[in-house]
Amino acid sequence: MSNKSKQFAVVITLLLFCFLFLGCEEKVPEKSIDEQLGFDLKLYEINLKDALNNNAWSTLGNIKIESLDSLKSFYAAKNYNALLIKTLASKPMLDSLIAIIGNAEKHGLNPERYNYSTIKNLFASSFKNGLQPEQRLKQLSRLEVLLIDAIIKYSSDMRHGVLNPRMLYEKTHFLPVNDSLNTKFLEPVNQNNILLYLENIQPKSKIYKDLQNTLVRFRKIESVDWQPIIFTDKKIEAGQSSDKITEVYKKLIILGLLDTLTYKTKDPVVYDSVLVNSIKTFQRINGLVDDGVIGKGTIERLNITPKQYVEKIKLNLERLRWSDYSDTTKYILVNIPDFKVMAIENQKSLFEIKACAGRKNNWQTVTMYGQLSYFVLNPTWSVPKSIIKEEIVNGLRSDSSYLKKRNFRVYKAGQRISLDELNAKDLASSNSYTLIQDPGAGNALGKIKFMFTNPFGIYLHDTPTRAPFGYVNRAVSHGCVRVEKPMQLADYLLKDNSKWNLDFLKIEIGQKVDDPEIKSKFASLRDSLRKGSSYGVTTEVKLTKKIPLFINYYTTWVDEDGFFNYRDDVYSRDPILLENLKPALSK
Incomplete structure (x- = not known):
């Protein structure tokens, strides 16, 4: 055997020895x-x-x-x-x-x-x-x-x-x-x-999550120097030049309402069509009249700083933690600061209708929950005592025929009395009078009112007074919610939920329906539809399924198009919330 072979044999022997004797040695387990x-x-x-x-x-x-x-x-x-x-x-x-x-x-x-x-x-x-x-x-x-x-x-x-x-x-x-x-x-x-x-347990509603995302966005621009634009009583209309346009332009960019990739003009002074469209969007998402005219209201909103937006968002996140609708698939929502009625399904708004809410001081519309169960066609109006004292008495003082012109009936101790026997002084000095306004063109509740369970006598209703729907601040009622398009709301509530339909409603309240077949069919069904639920011309339309209704109060939210919306704190509730919530808020 050569020396190399001997060396190789020794190496192999040593390796086998290590494998047989050292390899069998128990490993020390790793400590926990x-x-x-x-x-x-x-x-x-x-x-x-x-x-x-x-x-x-x-x-x-x-x-x-x-x-x-x-x-x-x-x-x-x-x-x-x-x-x-x-x-x-x-x-x-x-x-x-x-x-x-x-x-x-x-x-x-x-x-x-x-x-x-x-x-x-x-x-x-x-x-x-x-x-x-x-x-x-x-x-x-x-x-x-x-x-x-x-x-x-x-x-x-x-x-x-x-x-x-x-x-x-x-x-x-x-x-x-x-x-x-x-x-x-x-x-x-x-x-x-x-x-x-x-x-x-994290809040799950889409409106909450959207506001959370918006909070992150505004925090990123919170420290931006937001110089106020000074308003000088002169409105700026399309095509006009103004030294304020540059500041308006800068704010729109920061707010994400103007795309600088498509709008190349820097430091503009002319209020051109592109800026007008951006301002219209800004006005819409701020609850203003979206006419594109830059006036005092638009300037005031443009002067709201990102830091103020952040504060408002935090307040409304707290409001959303109070009431989470994520488990309610279908409901009607009234948002008081927005003055809108909305139909919500699966956390998406199907449509919105302008509304009027209660006045700021003694007539505020309360936030509440109820279930819409029926509505009343051609309603009568039982006038609350407070409205008698505040308005009816003054109307009677200025016009002795005030009650007669407006189709009122007056009762005292359950007995109907002649309107000729009643004067403003008697009405003001006693609580024993009951006033009922009959159905008709001038009835304060219009042609239809929507009833839901609540202890305050509040309902949604039509109105003959149309002008306030054009106002920005629509806090004009006595606490009930006036609806600009009550038939649109009625049509939605009726679907798969009643023997009545929209055409039947129209005929019953005196609106025009051209189709003779529909008119003939209603005529044959009218008695059975009204049976047990009518008195005179007034008719109750019962819903098969009750629909939840929430009246709430949000001053900020994100709409269906992804735009951040801001509204005036119409009842001054935000300062109260901020004062009490401030110790818990993030810096």
């Missing part, structure tokens, strides 16, 4: 993260009990644990078993929970409302290498208490808002409100998967 960092669950739960029952928070700065007393009882009932931190292997889950709290800014809320920085710092330091096990357990126990408190508070804010609107607007807000004190306060901590729970 709990072993590496000295985490002991029993010792941890002792620290958890101490954190809950002793003054463990003085070293963590100025923090507030709102649910501490409830948590003491909750953990005591469970013998202080850990809820969040049973092993350090839960670190990724904790990180995700903390991230959700940190993202409160996306809802317009300040993460520090939930002690976010303290929680984040505790989390980071608790997993550092080299930290003594005793100190690690102490920090982790405080982290769990703080994080559970944050989760409870955050969950409450997401489910029903930071504030209770019934307490904020005692006399005007009557939409259903979840009672945060009695409804599932500790629900978040009783979940098998808290992370999934927090994801599921």
